[in-house]
Amino acid sequence: MDIIGEDYSDADLHGQVWEGRSFVACDFTEADLRGVKTSGCTFTECTFDRTDLGESSHTATAFRSCRFDRAVLASTAFTSCTWLGSVFVDCALRPIAVEETDLTLVGLSGAVLRKASLRGLRLREANLEGADLRDADLRDADLTGARLLGCKLAGADLRGARLDADGLVQATLRGARVDLDTAVAFAAAHGLRVG
Structure with a gap:
């Protein structure tokens, strides 16, 4: 119909x-x-x-x-x-439950999604500039190409998440939980020489 x-x-x-x-x-x-x-x-x-x-x-x-x-x-x-x-x-947007949902190219600039569960979601090339994702669960999320300028990711769980070097430099990540691969990528994105 x-x-x-x-x-x-x-x-x-x-x-x-x-x-x-x-x-x-x-x-x-x-x-x-x-x-x-x-x-x-x-x-x-x-x-x-x-x-x-x-x-x-x-x-x-x-x-x-x-x-x-x-x-x-x-x-x-x-x-x-x-x-x-x-x-x-x-x-x-709070509280909101989003599971197995594709957020590719979505515009969430300035959105408040603090403590939201966005685990495993596809956020490729999403606009998250200035968004508040503090303490959010972003484990295994795909943030490839996402615009993260001024995005607040403090305290967020980013283990297994895929982020570009630009995102690692532009977002606020203080206190975020990351895996070893992301930690190395973060260091490299900030000009550190690992090894």
Whole structure:
């Protein structure tokens, strides 16, 4: 079922269950999507400005090139989803559960994800500039090509995570937990000669 260009702004869609639906260029501005459950849905170039998605759950759902501006995603769960190319601006993201989800090219500049569990997630080329990821669980996460200028990773668990040299120099890593490979890469990125 393809839904194209539909205007859902200010709509009360609280608690609905959607399966296998495809939304293209739809506007969910200020819509009430609290408790919504999606499974196998696709949202492409949709707008979620000031949308309340609190306590919603999403399984195998794709949010492609969507915009979330001041949206509420507190107590929301994403499992086996993708946020490819979506942008989040000033959103309420805590607490949030994200498992087996692809965040490639996602825009989370300035996002507050302190103590979030992002273990094993794909964050390739994500924009995390100025994001607060202090004490976050990023074990085995792929941060290759991610923009980390001013990203706060103090106290984060980065064991097994993949980071570029630029990220190791640009992010604040004081107190972060790393494995030996990352420690050596960090030293090399800062101009130290190991060995």
